[in-house]
Amino acid sequence: MRVVSLVPSLTEAVAVSAPGALVGATDWCSHPAGLDVVRVGGTKNPDVERITALAPDLVVANEEENREPDLTALRDAGLEVLVTEVRDVPGAFRELERVLAACGARGRPRWLDEAEEAWLDPPSPAVRLRAAVPVWRRPWMVLGRDTFAGDVLARMGVDNAYAAHAERYPRVSADELRAADLDLVVLPDEPYRFTRDDGPEEFPGVPCALVDGRHLTWYGPSLAQAPDVLARALRAAVR
Known part of the structure; x- marks a missing residue:
């Protein structure tokens, strides 16, 4: 599986959950530390030719962070693009499961269980x-x-x-x-x-x-x- 990520948070998720799958990421993808993949430009101005040259099986993107014309150009180049939509915490967990499964992660990563548990009862001030x-x-x-x-x-x-x-x-x-x-x-x-x-x-x-x-x-x-x-x-x- 060869994956290019155009979303920094998804880059981190894929890198730690499906080792070896990630071959490209944006210039803004700063985690995990020491990530060694081809850089393909920014989230708003990805280099379509460079991404295409990597021959990915999948490009992961987000409807807010990435522009539709860029995603259309990637599809027109024959690439499969998975676009996430995240507007709340439960939606984040659903989309993360979808992305990791599509990227070939073996089983459910431990950090995802820990994250869901952390958000069951997050700390909050005494008064809103x-x-x-x-x-x-x-x-x-x-x-x-x-x-x-x-x-x-x-x-x-x-x-x-x-x-x-x-x-x-x-x-x-x-x-x-x-x-x-x-x-x-x-x-x-x-x-x-x-x-x-x-x-x-x-x-x-x-x-x-x-x-x-x-x-x-x-x-x-x-x-x-x-x-x-x-x-x-x-x-x-x-x-």
């Missing part, structure tokens, strides 16, 4: 918090409706202030965010790399939780550690 979750700056963009990361936080007692927005990733001004009556602002380090010096200064008086984007937005082996990692970050912000 209302938060905004910026994912970009200049312009400011936040999580809106129907997102995986929004569901992750909701299961941990943090309600997305923009969960009912018509858009999934609405643009909002910093002034609007400051006026949104928030208990918390959650600032991940990807796709925009928010840091202590880049982001929190816009929200004086509002606690800001700097979180690992991999544990907030990736659906793969990191799901097993995500509840504890995120809970520590949230507690540090609101204590």
Whole structure:
């Protein structure tokens, strides 16, 4: 089995669960450490010719991270493309099972059992918090409706202030965010790399939780550690 992955979290899942199957991945696929495969460009601009030259049996992609014109070009080149759709935690587990089976994984990996167990009763604050979750700056963009990361936080007692927005990733001004009556602002380090010096200064008086984007937005082996990692970050912000 020869697999090319265009999704960093799926790259990690396939690499650790079906050793030897992965032959190509994007430039953004950073896990597992030391991954030695052909790099095929970005998630939004994959090199179709390079992927085709690898002669994969399967290309794994995601409807949000990858663009339909690129996926169509891969199909037109005669490649099989499996496209995942992940909008919540249960959906992540279903899609991971589907991807790993298609990639030839032998049996159910232990990390997937551990991840499902971790999400049965994730830690949460004593009182639910209302938060905004910026994912970009200049312009400011936040999580809106129907997102995986929004569901992750909701299961941990943090309600997305923009969960009912018509858009999934609405643009909002910093002034609007400051006026949104928030208990918390959650600032991940990807796709925009928010840091202590880049982001929190816009929200004086509002606690800001700097979180690992991999544990907030990736659906793969990191799901097993995500509840504890995120809970520590949230507690540090609101204590």
